[in-house]
Amino acid sequence: MILRAALLAGGLATAAAAEDRRTGYEMMSPELRAMQDDEMSNPGMLWVAEGAALWEAPEGPAGRSCAGCHGEAAQSMAGVAARYPAWDEASGAPVDLSGRIALCRTRHQGAEALEHESRPLLALAAYVARQSDGRPIAPDPDPRLDPWRETGRVLFTARMGQLNLACANCHDDHAGGRLGAAPIPEAHPTGYPQYRLQWEEMGGLHRRFGNCLTGIRAKPFAAGSPDYVALELYLMSRAAGLPLEAPAVRP
Template identity: 45%
Template sequence: MRFLVLLVGVVSAGLAASAFSRAQEADPTPTPRSGYEFMAPQTQALQDDDFVNPAFFSVEAGERLWSTPMGSEGLSCASCHEAAETSMAGVAARYPQYDPDVGGLVNLEGRINQMLTKEMGAEALAYESEALLGLTTYVALQSRGMPMAVDIEGPARPYFEAGRDYFFTRRGQLDLSCSQCHDGLAGQKLRGDTISQGQINGFPIYRLLWNSTASRHRMFAWCNTSLRAEPEAAGSETYLALELYLAWRGGGLPMESPAVRR
């Protein structure tokens, strides 16, 4: 009996989501609204206060690393880029982007690792490592308040289209797409949470559920797992394409990193 109730609930949710998805077909890109708008006042207050925002531990770690020599060349990020407040202003808002040298998309994490390995003679940093999250969060902070504006034309276009297709494709045992929740059901309740548009302008974020700072790709993997779908690897071409599409979808939203989310 409990299985039947669960099955009916899943089918009903799928039918409702399908109806919303059909309604969105005429306008699949609603007016962007930051996830901040969907948070409880207490969570918003946590983000607004840099002194209590827990993601600032990552910011401080990144700031230290910015001036720390790394690798065989004895260089730090500051050796070339000097003050991040000036040299990195607006940079994070333009990623991911197509890089002809690698023949594909590079996001902010990828660019940082590129500089570490090619210019500084250092080892690449692992996704979700404290060091990479620290540097990414510190760099992203320098774009806070600036609008996201990525380039989706030219060689970036196929990746954009692949990311868009991924966003609208059903997957997993729940047979749901990203769009069905984050377009069709945005603003509605899922248990005690309010479903957001899934915008990525606040990343890296501090997620209270995880008690840690996290990247965009960790959030993508978590969403896939929630759909009972197989997650992609962080840094994969699939997630980079999705990241490009979502950055375009939220174009004009101000960067908020480090944001706080439930």
Template identity: 45%
Template sequence: MPRLRSPLLTAAAALAVLGSLAACDGDKSKSAAMADSGDPLAQYRANPKYKAFMAGEKMSGYVFASPETQAMQDDDFENPGMLAVQDGEEEWSKVEGAAGKSCASCHQDAAKSMKGVAVSYPKFEPKRGKLANIEHRINLCRTEHMKAPELKWESKPLLGLTAYVEHQSRGLPISVKVDGPAAPFFEEGKKFYYTRRGQMDIACAQCHEQNPGMNIGVENLSQGQSNGYPTYRLKWQSFGSLHRRFEGCNQEVRAEPYPRGSDEYTNLELYVAWRGNGLKSEAPSVRR
């Protein structure tokens, strides 16, 4: 979601800005003028896929990134997220806990055992009685099989393991299931997505479903897809989880955020992942 910097910018004013930008969408002369003025989305607006996207085509946040950011993500030597993958590879074989086991003790070669796993999460976890994402699943393995303590959310070891597991599915399509026991949690995530919140009175859908491709303030609105997470975000100058991004979105509309790893954010994660079903996993991505 966008950062609305001025305290004088109300929700109505913010939506008016979005509406005026949307009205300019089909005007080629204005698009050309924006290109001349250095509009960061000029190259995107000139893409013939733009109109198809506005009609509902799914597109990764990669599409909205600058060529420099895209190049950084594409080169594994330049992609700072790969450092987290390296951290995770080390954690994978680290023996911890009373059981004297590591992740590799059970799962062996992650390139084989973890391929295709991450793109199916979040999913219903019977032992939790609710949804689990990759971070939850890692901690469940630690407590049940390694007899080791849970890793703290957003800690270097958990981010690393999450990145390492996600990386094994890079290039595979997101494929989450929202039926069966996952259905009620999916509905809760959907409800969250469409609920206005905070002092700005803005819902996720208003930015990422109704106005993607538009600018508001200094922010470029994307579809809010999750196929690149965890990600190295240039704004953060660090690697972070999807729940950290959700937290930031809530703060930016001046709403009280939920804890990372909460049921609310995990349910939302399933709904957002479902919106991107079919998009290829890019983890670890680089985002603005």
């Protein structure tokens, strides 16, 4: 209720206390939660292991690895996923975690670009995110991100698609209810990239956005597009304080 009042007031919903909100994890069956919690049965751990190997792999003409610059991920990457997206000085725009990793590939390794949603980029993002498992979401307070957060809020509340529905119609107004067989979550981006049973693989938050847009018969934006990064910035501020799940499992 506090969340809804904050949205109606037009402000960012960071005022809502973490205990008033429920993550997708809390809405899952005990069986799925157990699958996520157990490293041996969580299918996302396969991507984390692949990411750990890529972290050490030399790339580009100078043969530099991620580890060559960043050292032990357990130290250098702890908390990073919990505060992304962040500002990128060089491009004068925000980047999400996958965007940042892709930029390190091209700028710092001189290697070929990795596409959003490609397997190696998902694996690296899953490995980096793993270093923040359980940490509270702590959005970057950089004021240059504020106009983008506001753009994301506007997108979240704008009616779209042939069904003429806003994200907020389901995820604020009817969160906790059902859409057919599926429980409607509050859309907290606490567990990305995630292993979705429906996908039978790991996928990113922007792919999830695309699923919801297709559901309301709207045309999805491209993964990594500025509109999706703005939506992500808004949803991360709305989820501030909730625990990050890496890797998450969803139905």
